[in-house]
Amino acid sequence: MPDSVQRMACDSTHIRPPYPGYFDHVGAQLEKDRQRARPPESEFDGARAELRAELATIVEELAPQLIALAKDLHDHPETAFDEHRSVAALVSLLNEHGIDAKADVFGVETAAVADLPGDAPDASSRRVAILSEYDALPGIGHACGHNVIAASGVGAFLALAQLRQRHPEAIPGRVRWLGTPAEEGHTGKEYMARGGAFEGLDAAIMIHPYGYDVTDQVWLGRRTLNVTFHGQPAHASAQPFMGVNALDAASIAYQGIGLLRQQMLPVDRVHTMMSEGGDRASIIVERAQLKMYVRSKYPDTLRDLSQRVENVCRGAALMTGCRVDIDWDEHPPSLPVRSNKELEARFAAAMVDRGRRILPGGVLPETIAASTDFGNVSYRVPGIHPLVKISDESVALHTAEFAQAAASPAAETAISDASFALAATALDFLSDDELAQAVAEEFEAAGGAVDVPSYFDAKDPS
Ligand SMILES: [Zn+2]
Ligand SMILES: [Zn+2]
Incomplete structure (x- = not known):
């Protein structure tokens, strides 16, 4: 590994840009495929x-x-x-x-x-x-x-x-x-x-x-999902044992989605952000929310992936004792x-x-x-x-x-x-x-x- 790369890898004061080599490999293969490819031919005559x-x-x-x-x-x-x-x-x-x-x-x-x-x-x-x-x-x-x-x-x-x-x-x-x-x-x-x-x-x-x-x-099918976890607030120092932590549920769901990605179809995508995660570190978080996009190549695989994502979120709620609202498709979804x-x-x-x-x-x-x-x-x-x-x-x-x-x-x-x-x-x-x-x-x-x-x-x- 060149010195500069090694230094970047250990240096937390800089962004380490993603390595772009994948594009070179894909590009090389694409070039070969492109040379071989021919425009599709129609067996019909069409108009005069x-x-x-x-x-x-x-x-x-x-x-x-x-x-x-x-x-x-x-x-x-x-x-x-x-x-x-x-x-x-x-x-x-x-x-x-x-x-x-x-x-x-x-x-x-x-x-x-x-x-x-x-x-x-x-x-x-x-x-x-x-x-x-x-x-x-x-x-x-x-x-x-x-x-x-x-x-x-x-x-x-x-x-x-x-x-x-x-x-x-x-x-x-x-x-x-x-x-x-x-x-x-x-x-x-x-x-x-x-x-x-x-x-x-x-x-x-x-x-x-x-x-x-x-x-x-x-073109992948796409759905959106808002997941809101509801817990119970408590003083995070005096009585943490009396709280139900919505942020824990959101965090577990976020990581569950990360693990789920290993078993997803290669082209499918789930992207997630935490849109709410509490107001103050000294209060057990009462409400936390994840916003997600769920994408898949076929309508039926999108339906299946939606269910798996939802199960992860429900599981996170169960683990933490939270209540969860699962709100699909704020706007109508897209099919592939x-x-x-x-x-x-x-x-x-x-x-x-x-x-x-x-x-x-x-x-x-x-x-x-x-x-x-x-x-x-x-x-x-x-x-x-x-x-x-x-x-x-x-x-x-x-x-x-x-x-x-x-x-x-x-x-x-x-x-x-x-x-x-x-x-x-x-x-x-x-x-x-x-x-x-x-x-x-x-x-x-x-x-x-x-x-x-x-x-x-x-x-x-x-
Ligand atoms: Zn566009
Ligand atoms: Zn466009």
């Missing part, structure tokens, strides 16, 4: 080639407006449920193109909706939704690049609207645009879903910016994303048309995973949430560097490419009956629609 080509031309014409929209959002970031200016900007661009878009829908003020002019008024034809997110993060603005999502979703929708104007018979189905706020730290799409936003849809598609072009990446491979393959074909060598799912390491409320959409209707490269591979989401990337020339190219690819995927889905059938069959084979609001009511799958 000349219509897809015309979509590309339309997107080129729209690009300056889409880029201006993305820049405007980037310059005026708004956080979850507060995106009033952002949603107004999206709606007004659609209105300028003669589309009747409106905000404050499905019970969410900053949500929005528009239907493609010329859509059949009844439910006789297939319907696909294209989603736009637009919320930012507190303090660092569009560090998740939702301005790019917003512009790409609007771009795809406008491109399809213009295609129908030019060729009234070109789109044999219905297209809905949905403005979906409050993804960061919230589950805006779940509130919209409970307001009916995803009813009557046959598919829902969106993109997210990233450091890679990839059709699918692991269940991505539809048939739709992915059509999206990949469109990205290949744009000269992007998009990776299939399973190439990027699944241990580097977060969560999204699109998961809840993907368990209601077939959906995709592919990632579009706007930054260097090493740049992580939710950093100042990624916020910069979200306003870079690479983001501008990504908006054009993603607008085209989303529009082409929607057109393929509406045009190709065999593809649509395969999409539906895959969805059903994977378990079909799930009743998301009640999913975690049945607690123990065993």
Whole structure:
């Protein structure tokens, strides 16, 4: 061990930064896997080639407006449920193109909706939704690049609207645009879903910016948990034996979670902080609280892990004689994303048309995973949430560097490419009956629609 490392290891006056070597190993393997990987191929034809080509031309014409929209959002970031200016900007661009878009829908003020002019008024034809997110993060603005999502979703929708104007018979189905706020730290799409936003849809598609072009990446299901231990206060010196210590219960639960991690699935995560732990060292703590996030790769494993976490907390209460309140999901939980491979393959074909060598799912390491409320959409209707490269591979989401990337020339190219690819995927889905059938069959084979609001009511799958 070099001297400097040895000194750091023994020196409690400095932070010892985590050793970053893991990234080098993962990166080396990823590079090999990436060289071997090929974009997924679709066995379906999708829409007619000349219509897809015309979509590309339309997107080129729209690009300056889409880029201006993305820049405007980037310059005026708004956080979850507060995106009033952002949603107004999206709606007004659609209105300028003669589309009747409106905000404050499905019970969410900053949500929005528009239907493609010329859509059949009844439910006789297939319907696909294209989603736009637009919320930012507190303090660092569009560090998740939702301005790019917003512009790409609007771009795809406008491109399809213009295609129908030019060729009234070109789109044999219905297209809905949905403005979906409050993804960061919230589950805006779940509130919209409970307001009916995803009813009557046959598919829902969106993109997210990233450091890679990839059709699918692991997105973990996520629940939140507040655990409050109630004890009995006592003078910590004169009568400690008359106290019931809530902090002891919280401490045992915290450590129990630490031990539980050894037996969890490799990609699963539980993170915990102590949000209350007493007021004064001389009083046996009457009330202590842990706040947790519990994440897992599949809905049923998330349900199982939730039960195990809850058991640890109940055990800690029993050991200390405390009473415990277990409060799950202050906000609605997110399910993992269940991505539809048939739709992915059509999206990949469109990205290949744009000269992007998009990776299939399973190439990027699944241990580097977060969560999204699109998961809840993907368990209601077939959906995709592919990632579009706007930054260097090493740049992580939710950093100042990624916020910069979200306003870079690479983001501008990504908006054009993603607008085209989303529009082409929607057109393929509406045009190709065999593809649509395969999409539906895959969805059903994977378990079909799930009743998301009640999913975690049945607690123990065993
Ligand atoms: Zn994010
Ligand atoms: Zn995001």
